[in-house]
Amino acid sequence: MNIEITDLTRRFGAVQAVAGVDLQVGPGVFGLLGPNGAGKTSLLRMMATAVPPSSGRLRLLDRDPGRYGPRREIRRRLGYLPQNPGYYPGFTVAEYVEYFALLKEVPPARTRAAVATAIDRVELGDRRKARLRTLSGGMLRRVGIAQAIVNEPELLLLDEPTAGLDPEQRVTFRSLLRDLGQRATVVVSTHLVEDVAAACARVALMDRGRIVFHGTPDGLAASGDGQAAGDTPIERGYSAVLAQARS
Numbered sequence: 657m658n659i660e661i662t663d664l665t666r667r668f669g670a671v672q673a674v675a676g677v678d679l680q681v682g683p684g685v686f687g688l689l690g691p692n693g694a695g696k697t698s699l700l701r702m703m704a705t706a707v708p709p710s711s712g713r714l715r716l717l718d719r720d721p722g723r724y725g726p727r728r729e730i731r732r733r734l735g736y737l738p739q740n741p742g743y744y745p746g747f748t749v750a751e752y753v754e755y756f757a758l759l760k761e762v763p764p765a766r767t768r769a770a771v772a773t774a775i776d777r778v779e780l781g782d783r784r785k786a787r788l789r790t791l792s793g794g795m796l797r798r799v800g801i802a803q804a805i806v807n808e809p810e811l812l813l814l815d816e817p818t819a820g821l822d823p824e825q826r827v828t829f830r831s832l833l834r835d836l837g838q839r840a841t842v843v844v845s846t847h848l849v850e851d852v853a854a855a856c857a858r859v860a861l862m863d864r865g866r867i868v869f870h871g872t873p874d875g876l877a878a879s880g881d882g883q884a885a886g887d888t889p890i891e892r893g894y895s896a897v898l899a900q901a902r903s
């Protein structure tokens with residue numbers, strides 16, 4: 657398993673953002689759903705080694721991220737799209753992605769090809785020389801995805817990757833996700849249950865810092881009942897599981 661989590665918590669002052677999560681994730685695409693404030697970003701940030709846990713056990717790529725040497729290695733081998741990445745507005749698309757290739761210690765002889773491949777995979781080849789400040793929000797999101805995949809990560813963590821993407825790009829992205837999931841462990845946090853239904857083999861639903869459902873998208877859809885709100889079976893399943901967790 658590339659992610660092994662036992663009784664993980666994260667507290668920010670008085671707020672318990674993650675309140676005891678157990679999770680094991682292996683290769684494939686794993687969807688993380690949940691309402692605003694459920695703790696998805698906090699959980700992803702711990703998986704990305706961006707914040708340490710308050711308590712519990714976390715192993716990534718079979719290593720302990722609490723130790724300096726293993727943490728460096730994990731960081732080299734993972735890709736992370738944060739919810740709000742910092743962009744350098746004066747960088748071109750290619751410069752920005754190359755910067756992450758340097759951070760990830762992609763071998764110099766492979767960097768040029770790795771950058772071009774990552775940019776092509778998000779369909780920005782024709783904008784590779786454009787400065788970031790001239791791009792639309794959806795294009796910037798795609799640049800963020802390109803930096804996350806430039807090192808061909810074994811562990812890929814994407815926080816709301818489809819936010820701002822137009823419908824055509826979302827369809828393209830889902831197919832990229834399925835492709836990436838052939839080799840890597842991919843965790844995607846999203847509010848769009850259609851993305852989960854289309855691209856994820858497994859899904860967890862978080863609420864108030866805990867996992868309240870863990871299974872397949874079909875299993876989540878089957879959790880719906882006649883009363884649950886939603887336009888699709890999986891939306892009804894989502895609503896029903898949340899209502900039950902809160903009752």
Ligand SMILES: Nc1ncnc2c1ncn2[C@@H]1O[C@H](COP(=O)(O)OP(=O)(O)OP(=O)(O)O)[C@@H](O)[C@H]1O
Nearest residue numbers: 668671672673690691692693694695696697698699
């Ligand atoms: N750095 C922080 N300092 C203080 N509180 C925080 C911090 N980060 C997260 N929180 C709190 O932790 C809780 C979980 O937030 P988190 O961003 O993990 O949720 P989320 O599921 O990603 O939400 P959303 O869907 O709105 O992005 C919220 O109550 C939030 O206010």
